[in-house]
Amino acid sequence: MAKRSTEPQFDGQAGSLGPEERARSWRRLAEEHFDVVVIGGGVVGTGAALDAATRGLRVALVEARDLAAGTSSRSSKLFHGGLRYLEQFEFGLVREALRERELMLTRLAPHLVKPVSFLYPLMHRLWERPYTAAGLFLYDSLGGARSVPGQKHLSRSGALRLFPALRHDSLIGGIRYYDAQADDARHTLTVARTAAHYGAVVRVSTQVVGFLREADRISGVRIRDVETGEEQDVTCDVVVNCTGVWTDEMQRMAGARGRFRVRASKGVHIVVARDRIAADSGLILRTEKSVLFVIPWRNHWIIGTTDTDWTYDLAHPSATRADIDYILDHVNSVLTTPLTHDDIEGVYAGLRPLLAGESDESSKLSREHAVARPAPGMVAIAGGKYTTYRVMAADAIDAAAGDLRGRIAPSITDKVPLLGADGYHALVNQVDRLASQHGLHPYRVRHLLDRYGSLVHQVLALAADRPDLLEPLPGAADYLKVEVAYGATHEGALHLDDVMTRRTRISIEYPHRGLEAADAVARLMADVLGWDEKQVEREVEIYAERVAAERDSQTKPDDQAADEVRSAATETRPLIAEPVS
The missing domain is CATH 3.50.50.60 (FAD/NAD(P)-binding domain)
Known part of the structure; x- marks a missing residue:
């Protein structure tokens, strides 16, 4: 019979989820x-x-x-109140969400959650500016928001200076407002x-x-x-x-x-290089169904999302050609230089768990x-x-x-601040010293701080006896080798896909979708997890098969065809049982 533990067992390695902890947790369970x-x-x-x-x-x-x-790894990566919910009179939801945004920015996760600006382009004279300004005044006021700037009104020329990629005839002016974003998986x-x-x-x-x-x-x-x-x-x-x-x-x-x-609603996003859209801010566009975001994401833009019912494999929702065309058509309607399929570096699809209601439109649930x-x-x-x-x-x-x-x-x-929050602000002021101490460029240290916060010392400690871990990762130079090692030693990564898709975002941030980095990542993980050469090759093979299936599914015209292609790829965890239906 299971015994009742008398005291919580606190982890001395700051919440490590490595191989030793995994073995111990099985016994505890x-x-x-x-x-x-x-x-x-x-x-x-x-x-x-x-x-x-x-x-x-x-x-x-x-x-x-x-x-x-x-x-939780396939969202728009925003901590936001949901501007569009004001029009649906869901003031309580918006207030609650904005209060949470403020907590994340100031107390709970300032290392992970950052302010991000958006341009709201105005397209109608007389009524739209005061109408939108009133909504944004509520948005700036609800939930006790204090840590992001308030709205700023812009003329057409001012809006175009902020977002030069916009066509001159796509707006008559604009309003800049702020929300927050985070790497959702991290x-x-x-x-x-x-x-x-x-x-x-x-x-x-x-x-x-x-x-x-x-x-x-x-x-x-x-x-x-x-x-x-x-x-x-x-x-x-x-x-x-x-x-x-x-x-x-x-x-x-x-x-x-x-x-x-619960009703599954599919949301698709595309990722393009930052230089494909000349802008110093994100963008929010109204669509016939909802809104479309153009979101700054390090050296990239995330553009989305769609909102359609999904009735196929819940583990692997698939983007279709129609989904991608929908996003491109809407964003290209306002851009001076249209985006093409060749500009897309990554695509991801996620499912929202909406409560089924009376409306047939998932965007209104x-x-x-x-x-x-x-x-x-x-x-x-x-x-x-x-x-x-x-x-x-x-x-x-x-x-x-x-x-x-x-x-x-x-x-x-x-x-309760999340791990890495305590001490983060002090470390930001010590970037140059940390960079000099570890022989890194300051921008590398800032990158690490915004991913790990004050746990950065734990990450860099892995390179104490292996300075090669501080080298850029082959095929994905935005990341260091030590980040892969840390994903396996402390963050619970068990498979190549776990690191490529969630511990890092290599799978959507490079046109090769991570294939050029896969072997290097697998070998770094092998050092921690004890994989032999056969297992390394197997992990790379499964990941490559997944990438090929996703790329193929994104050429299909509808959900059924896309799902047939994507679900045929080998499951990373093959012993997963099908849920009872």
Whole structure:
């Protein structure tokens, strides 16, 4: 029988998720009884694990694939209130999201979340400027926003100086406003590591394949290590289902009838080189359905998104030729030099877990979230938006309190900085000294600080005995070799795809989609994970097959054809079981 641990086990390596911790977590899952087991390693699941751990609860999080492998690595990478929701009169949602944006920028994750400006082009005289200004005044005021500048009104010439790539006849003026952005996968990973730092067991490649019961209540889960095939039971007081677009499948597996239904809406983004659009700001465009963003992303632009129903493989949503043409057509309608398919460096598609409603149009479904208790011992949460993950997580654990023994403390995650936040600002002022100390250019150190914050010392320590790790990564020179090594030693990466797609963004930031860096990355990971030559070749082969399938799917005319091509590629984790339908 599993024993009830008496004290949380804090990790001395600042939330390390490396190979030793992975082996230890498997033993803990078998031996201990947990207050809460969270299913799903997206931002809401990791947020729920952090919320529970910082309330003093014993919590385990299991994820079948990789942290942020689904929706949480495929968003628009914005922390924003959702300007368009003001027109839908969802003032509460916008206020809540803007408050979260402010917390991230100032207290919780200033190393990961940064201000970003957008130009709102005006196209109609007389009414549009005062109408938009009123909305942006609310946007600047709701949620206590203080750390980004307010709106600034621009004439046509002023707007064109900010965004020279715009056609002169595409606007009569503009308004500049600010939001915030982050690397969503890196942020989710950091939430997970912070949860581990505060005692949570966090384990990837660990799939729930069944549920345990005592009489009419759920009392735990049956898990499978999809790397080895081993299975075991994990007991707990309550299971929290944070599986996003898989929510309905997970509830069916548990034999529970959900109170809400989740609808998957596909959002596609393209990535182009920064020099393809001459601009000093992002851009927001109104479309017939929603809005389209042109978002600065280091040396690139991210342009999207689409908003269409998806009814195929939930693990691997596919962009079609029609999706890409939709984005190009809309952005080219305002650009002096149109973008072509040849300009595209990367493409990614993600699924929003929207709450199904009365409207047939996914773009009109609410981004509010819902929490339900589909069965005794089980809580489910779905809907919402990335920016409000912390509120969603707190609501999920509040709902789980009814299945826990005794009273639980209130949520305190609004006061808990993510790993790397403490000391970040001081290190920014010490960039030149750090650069000189490690023989790096200052821009390299700034790059590391904006990815790891004060954990940068932990990253650079790996190169103490291996100075070659401070060299640029072959085929992806924006990254250092040490970042790949650190992904395997501390960040839980188990496969080549984990590093290429989520620990870094090589898969969408280079026209070769990472193929020219794949062998070098695999060999750096092999040093940590003990891969032999056959395994290195296998990892590279699977990754190349994935890239080829994605490229092929992006030439197909519709979702069905694209899905047939993409789903035929070899699964990175082949022991993943198909969900119960």
